[in-house]
Amino acid sequence: MSIDLEVSALAVNVTIPQELRWTDTRRGEAFTLTTLNVRLLPDGTLAAKAYGRPVGGGRGAYVSFPVPDDPALAALVAGAAGRAGELWASHRGLG
Template sequence: MDNSTDPVEISALALNVAVPEDLQWTDVRRGEEFRLMSVTVRLLADGSLAAKAYGRPTAGGRGSYTSFPVPDDPGIGALIDAAASQAAQLWASNRGLR
C-alpha cells in the first residue's frame, strides 16, 4: 500500500538541550536535591512548546530519572527558544534516513 499521499500524523517532536553551567539550577524532589543540567523540549502538534528539566543529585550518584518544571527565567527561556530555532533548521535540512 502506497501511503505517500496520506498525511502523516505527528504528535510531537523532541530535542534535548544541555543547560550551560551558568544557567543550571537546583530543585528538591522527595527530600533529595538535584542539579538540573538538561532540558527536554517538545514541539507539540499545535505548535506550542513543552519543557521538562532533568539532572543529577547534588550528593552524587545516579539518582532517578525524575522530571522537574522549568523555571520562568529569561535565560532559560532564551536557551529554549534558540534550541527550538536551531532544531527547526536541522530538521529542514535533513538528508533523509541513511
C-alpha cells in the first residue's frame, strides 16, 4: 500500500556548548541561552530559535530568542541538523 505522507514538522533540540552561550534580555529579564530548537522548513532550509533560563534563577517564561549571526552558531545548527538526519535514517522502528 502506498500512502502520501505529509510531514508537517521536523525539529530537534541541541544543547549550546558553554563557550557559545550568550545572554539576552526579554521584558526586562536577562536570560542565558542554553538550547537551540532547529527546524527543517518545507523548502529544505533551516530555522533556529534559542531558549534558556533567567540569569537570576527560577524557571522563568518559555520565550524564544533569535540566534545571533555567528559562524560558530551557524556551524552548530548545521551540525545538529546533519546529526539528526543520521539518527532519523538509522531508526529501528517503534519500541
